[in-house]
Amino acid sequence: MEESRSFFRAKTLSFLAMVVVFLLVNALSATYVGFDFIDAAAEVPAGVAWMAAEFLPTVESLSKLDSILPALASTVLVSVASSCIAAVFAFALAVLGSRTVGVGKVAAFLARAVASVFRNIPVVAWALILLFSFKQSEFTGFLALFLTTFGYLTRCFLETIDEMSTGPIEALQAAGATYFQIFAQAVLPMTIASAISWVLYMVETNVRDATLVGILTGTGIGFVFDIYYKSFRYDVAGLAILAVVVVVIACEMTSNFVRRRII
Amino acid sequence: MQDDVLLRVRGLTKCYQGDEKRLDDVSLDVRKGELVSVIGPSGAGKSTFLHSINRLIEPTEGSVVFDGREVTELSRGDLRACRRRISMIFQHYNLVHRLTAIENVLHGRLGYKSTIAGALGLYSEEEKRRAFEALEQVGMADFAYKRVDRLSGGQMQRVGIARALVQDPLLMLCDEPIASLDPKSSRTVMERLRWAADDLGIACVVSLHQIDFALEFSDRIIGLSKGRKVFEGAPADLTDEAAREIYGDIEIEGLPSEAQRLRAATRIAPAPVSSSAEVA
Amino acid sequence: MMRSASGEATSRGARLSRKGSIRAHATEESNAVLWAVVVVLAVVSVFTMATIDYGKVDFFTACKDAVGDFWMMVSSPGLAGHFTFADVMEGLFVSLALAALTTFIGAVIAFVLGLFAATNLSNTAVAAAIKAVMSFFRAVPTILWVLVFSVAIGLGAEAAVAGLLFHSIAYLVKAYSESFEEIDPGVLEALRASGARWWQIVFQAVVPAKTSEILSWTFIRFEINFVNAVAVGAVAGAGGIGYQLFLAGSFYLNIHEVGLISYLCLAVAVVLEVAATNLRKRYIVQH
Numbered sequence: 130m131e132e133s134r135s136f137f138r139a140k141t142l143s144f145l146a147m148v149v150v151f152l153l154v155n156a157l158s159a160t161y162v163g164f165d166f167i168d169a170a171a172e173v174p175a176g177v178a179w180m181a182a183e184f185l186p187t188v189e190s191l192s193k194l195d196s197i198l199p200a201l202a203s204t205v206l207v208s209v210a211s212s213c214i215a216a217v218f219a220f221a222l223a224v225l226g227s228r229t230v231g232v233g234k235v236a237a238f239l240a241r242a243v244a245s246v247f248r249n250i251p252v253v254a255w256a257l258i259l260l261f262s263f264k265q266s267e268f269t270g271f272l273a274l275f276l277t278t279f280g281y282l283t284r285c286f287l288e289t290i291d292e293m294s295t296g297p298i299e300a301l302q303a304a305g306a307t308y309f310q311i312f313a314q315a316v317l318p319m320t321i322a323s324a325i326s327w328v329l330y331m332v333e334t335n336v337r338d339a340t341l342v343g344i345l346t347g348t349g350i351g352f353v354f355d356i357y358y359k360s361f362r363y364d365v366a367g368l369a370i371l372a373v374v375v376v377v378i379a380c381e382m383t384s385n386f387v388r389r390r391i392i
Numbered sequence: 393m394q395d396d397v398l399l400r401v402r403g404l405t406k407c408y409q410g411d412e413k414r415l416d417d418v419s420l421d422v423r424k425g426e427l428v429s430v431i432g433p434s435g436a437g438k439s440t441f442l443h444s445i446n447r448l449i450e451p452t453e454g455s456v457v458f459d460g461r462e463v464t465e466l467s468r469g470d471l472r473a474c475r476r477r478i479s480m481i482f483q484h485y486n487l488v489h490r491l492t493a494i495e496n497v498l499h500g501r502l503g504y505k506s507t508i509a510g511a512l513g514l515y516s517e518e519e520k521r522r523a524f525e526a527l528e529q530v531g532m533a534d535f536a537y538k539r540v541d542r543l544s545g546g547q548m549q550r551v552g553i554a555r556a557l558v559q560d561p562l563l564m565l566c567d568e569p570i571a572s573l574d575p576k577s578s579r580t581v582m583e584r585l586r587w588a589a590d591d592l593g594i595a596c597v598v599s600l601h602q603i604d605f606a607l608e609f610s611d612r613i614i615g616l617s618k619g620r621k622v623f624e625g626a627p628a629d630l631t632d633e634a635a636r637e638i639y640g641d642i643e644i645e646g647l648p649s650e651a652q653r654l655r656a657a658t659r660i661a662p663a664p665v666s667s668s669a670e671v672a
Numbered sequence: 673m674m675r676s677a678s679g680e681a682t683s684r685g686a687r688l689s690r691k692g693s694i695r696a697h698a699t700e701e702s703n704a705v706l707w708a709v710v711v712v713l714a715v716v717s718v719f720t721m722a723t724i725d726y727g728k729v730d731f732f733t734a735c736k737d738a739v740g741d742f743w744m745m746v747s748s749p750g751l752a753g754h755f756t757f758a759d760v761m762e763g764l765f766v767s768l769a770l771a772a773l774t775t776f777i778g779a780v781i782a783f784v785l786g787l788f789a790a791t792n793l794s795n796t797a798v799a800a801a802i803k804a805v806m807s808f809f810r811a812v813p814t815i816l817w818v819l820v821f822s823v824a825i826g827l828g829a830e831a832a833v834a835g836l837l838f839h840s841i842a843y844l845v846k847a848y849s850e851s852f853e854e855i856d857p858g859v860l861e862a863l864r865a866s867g868a869r870w871w872q873i874v875f876q877a878v879v880p881a882k883t884s885e886i887l888s889w890t891f892i893r894f895e896i897n898f899v900n901a902v903a904v905g906a907v908a909g910a911g912g913i914g915y916q917l918f919l920a921g922s923f924y925l926n927i928h929e930v931g932l933i934s935y936l937c938l939a940v941a942v943v944l945e946v947a948a949t950n951l952r953k954r955y956i957v958q959h
Contacts, residue, residue, distance in 0.1 A: 144883045155776045158769030162911070164829040173834050176824035184820060210720035213713045249941035251899065253906040253914065254934040257921030258745055262737035266727025271720075272738075296486035300552075303446055304559055305475035305503025306510060313511035314499060318490040322702075325709055337813040344815065344907050345922075348725070351815075358819060370816050377811035391706040492698050513696065520694040524683030533685035537698035 184367030193365045197353055201372050204349035207267055208335035211274035212282075216328045219244075219279050223286035229295050230316055240283065247280025252338055256345045265347040273342050274335050285327045286320070293319045322391045329384035336377055397421045398595050399445070399563055404454035406440050406619075414440045415451070416619040422563070425593040427586060429606035432616035433639050438599035441616065442565045445597070446478045447471060459562055476503035479556035483568035485548040489541035493532060493551045496540055497523040500558035519558070526554035530584055546577025553584050557592075564588065566598040570605065578602070582609045603635070741927055749931030754924045755916055764936055767905060767912035771897035773833050778840030778897075779890045785841065786848030787874060792860060793852055802845065809842040818904040832910035836900055840893055847889040851882050851956075888951040895944040902937055913937065 159166065225232050226240020256273040263269040297315045306314070343351025350369055357365040399422040406415040415437045422428050430438045443449040445456055447463060456463040459477065466474055479500065487496045501519050502510045509515075515523075527533045530550040540548055549569060556564050566585060570578035586609050588594045600606045606613055607627040615623030615630075615638035623634045687695045727734075751757060788794045789802040818835030825831050855878055863873045879886075905914020913933055920929035 144879075144887075147887055151776055151779075154772050158772045161769045162766050162773070162829040164769075164773055164833060169830045169833065172825045172830060173821075176821060176834070180820055180824040183824075206716065206720040207724070209713065210717040210724070213717040214721075245942055245945065246938065249899075249938045249945065250934050251902045251906070251914070251917065251937050253903050254917055254921070254930060254937070257906075257917065257930055258741050258927070259738055260921070261741050261925070261927070262729070262734045264727050264729055264734075266729075267725040268727055271724060294484075296482060296484050297488045299448060300480065300482060300486035300555075301499055301502060303448055303475060303478070303480035303565075304500050304555070305472040306499070307472070307502075307507045309507045310502045310505075310510040314491075314502065314513065315488050318488050322490070322706060325706065328713065329709075340813040341815040341903055341907055351813075354816065354819075358823075363823070366820075370812055370820075373813060373816070374808060374811040378807060381807065381811070387705060387709055391702050391709065490703070492700065494696060494698075498696055515696055517693055520686070520696055521683050523696075524686045524694070528684055533683070536685045537687065537695075537700070539700055539702075 183363045184370065185364065186368035186371060187364045190362075190364040190368045193357070193362075193368065197350070197365075197369050197372055200343075200348075200350045200353040200369075201376060203267060204339045204343060204351070204373075205336060205376060207271050207274065207349065208339045209332050211271050211339075212278055212328050212331040212335050215275045215278035216282050216286075216324065216331070219282035220286050220324060222283050223290055224312065224316065226283075227287060227290040229291055229293065230298060230312070240287065244280045244283035244287065247276050248284060249280070250277075252277045252342060253345070256342050260346065267346070267348045270339060270342045270346040270348050273346070274339060277338070278331050278335060282327060282331060286324060289320050289323045289327070290316065325391060326384070326388050329380075329387060333377060333380040333384060336373070336380060340373060396424050398424050398459060399597075400455075400457040401445065402455045402457075404441065404444055404456065405452050406437075406444055406449060407452045413619050415444060417454070418616070418619075418621045420597075420614060420621075420624075422595045422597060424562070424595055425589050426611045427589040427596040427598065427609060429610040429613045430597060430599040430616060431601075431603060431606050431613060431638060436616040436638075437619040438616055439567050440619075442480075442567050442597060442599055445565060446475050446480065448480075472503060476559055477562045479559040479561035479564050481549070481552050481556050481564060481566040481569045483571045485540075485545075485552045487540045487548055487551060487555075490539065492537050493527065493540055493543070493554075494520075494523055494536040496551055497526055497554045497558055500526075500555040503559065523554070523558050526557040527551070529557060530554045531580075544577075545573050546580060549573060549577070549581050550584065553581065553588075557588065561594055564594055564596045566596060568599050568601065571601050578605065585609070603630075744927050745931035745934065748928055749935050750928040751932060752924070752926045752929055754920065754926065754929060760913065760916060760933060760936065763905075763911075763913035763916045764940065767901045767914060768898060768940070770829065770832050770836065770901040770905075770910075770912060771894055773829075774836040774840050774897045774901070775890060775894040777833065778837050778844055778893065781837075782841045782844030782848055783886070785845045786852060787878075789845050789849035790852035791849075792855065792857065793870075793874065793878065799849075803849075806842040806845050809838040812838065814839050814900050815904055815907050818908045818910055822908055822910065827909065829911070832901070832904060832908070832912075835904060835908070835910075836897060839900070840897060843896070844889060844893055847893075848886060851885045851889070852878055855881060884955040888948075888955040891951055892948045895941070895948045898944060899941060 158164070222240050222243065224230060226237050228237055231237050231240075252273055255276050256269065259269045259272050263272065293316070297319065298311055301311045301315050339349055340351040340354070343349035344355045346352075350373055354366050354369040357363070357369065399420070401418065401420045404415055404418045405413060407413050418437075418441055420428070430441060432438055440449055444451040444454075445458075445463070447456075447466075451464060454464070458474065461470075461474060463471070463474060488499070495513070498513070498515050498519065501515060501523070505515075524533060524536065527536055530553050532547060532550050532554060535543060535547060535551075540551055543551065552569075564585070569585070570581050573581065582605055585596050585598060589596050589611075598606075598610070607630065610627055613623065613625065613627055613630055614621055615634065617638050617640070622637050623630065625634070683694070687698070689695050751760075755763075785802055785806075789799050789806070791799050814836060817838050818832055821831040821835045822828075825834065859877055859881075860873060863877055868876065901910075901912055902914035902917065904910050905912035906918035907914075909915055909918075913936065917930065917933045917937075920926050920933060
């Protein structure tokens, strides 16, 4: 790990240059949006203190749990279903579009383009478009999450499949196996653990995104939060936040636990 | 087909676009039960040669006649059928890591099965018995239900050989089977290949880095250099001069001494290893 | 190793199923867990799809309409008089500026916290405490942070940035501290042995070795922050192109404007994504 001095100096210089660029960009951005660092530094701590006091659930807010818990369950179910169903489609697209076991260069390009479009159109835009035809319902939220997740997972699966070692595929080809046999006996076992990890990660991400989408589609925990928030019942809104936190941390712990065991 | 020539390769050539020939006009006859080593420096075309025989690499020119059929002209379906009888062993074993040894061995049967049965992993009792027999033959029966990524390199290669054996092959193509193994495991693997040739009558074409193993275990050696065949003969014929032509003017470690050559000429086929023979 | 009791007919090492046939598949712990997860996820998905509220619309008509709307959105983006193109561009820059500010402030805070969260540079208790707080930060959806801050300090750029900051910090602390933890322990030991102070170690060994990785992670976060800035702009009314997207979709009900704004977001996101992917490939090996 011995590096020469001039290398370090070059690195330090480029680091300094980056810092200067960063500072300039930020000064510009701050003026542009009217962000005042000093105001913010003064306001945020006070805001945090106020928030901590106002949003702290009271004993009284616990009585609203029976409206919070079903909404929470709906959000979790929609997140799991949108992640899993998107995963099935994404996996199929990723296999067809992969460079190693795919069906050609055109398919590889198309799969990447589709993944990028679905992933990068904001989930809010999806939700708004779907609201036109599906109106406010759980299914609208499901679809919006499904479409973004589909794009995201396709990209992840493409990477997973392309990184997979091609040796076993070659071995099965040499033994006279068909494409489907190779898919089921080699590609699937080699990629499934990593694919499941991605799906679990998406479930966790989708619980958070479902909250956002729920505010628009009038469903789930996001909607419940919004109701209490808009009617100034911050203590109940805080309880809703706490409920989401518990679920997300539980998801995270479960997926870490599972991930270690399925490798 | 005249006499018992199983594999007849004529003028096999592989060019890549804008590249020089990776394989240039190589010919070879292999008989039933014969073990032929292919030696040569890295990049000499050993691997390309082996892969061109079963068309995992599509040769540019030349003919490959295997068991009386012209392989280069086979349709996709026929090629699949033909590949059943040509099994392959790889330097990096090429096993599916998540699966157990027995599941990997059964992969050798896929070429014989319908797409659905193969994809779902539904094997007949006979096939399963055959797979266990193959594991027993390579001394790995006790590891049948172990995931292969929990095994050592030598053990993985023996699972690779078992997979090759359940194909009921007439020919085994072995691409650097011992290049990643320690000397002790290398010996076990080479002994298994020699046994397959002698006792099962399977023809083996083995590419090797290690000249000493080639001398000890082969019936015949061919030497490749820059894609061309520059030597063919019995181990005893591989003189210093011939080796120099294969490897160029560099000093080669492990080049045979007169004594080794003598030993190679009087080689005795080893007995099958017992299953307890552990390989690190 | 299990052997069949019945003996000679079976092969050595083979296990038998209850019906007496040889088992080709063994239940190994990792595979059992894997299948259990797959089954649970599948059951939950099926249950959800069976019980989900499909709304009061006719499903097939709605599907047809949605495809039509989507096609209209992608095929004929345009403005309908609610915004000028200059407005939309300004909105885009506001979102980019919010993302940049969040990234910058987040990076500075996360750098400090990252040092204390790296187990090789800090003590275990402090590192664990920071990591616990970070997982709380991460667990609250960004939109809720923003909504909470817009009542706590008033709607505006400060609230948007403050709300976006939490996830930024949590993400970057994880990225930075893991990157610091990869430093060769030998180098740290050598510096400690030579009597270097903690901050000397940090600025002489840790920072120079990890500069490009830190910058790459920061840029990757910028990409994510842009996406989030659009989202919170829409739902919390925090301004930027996201808010215009929300107005176009929810108030003016104009699909063409939604299309145009989506295209702009898509274009920026794709450019940032390509840049982030290249940085990741070049400087961050293991992810």
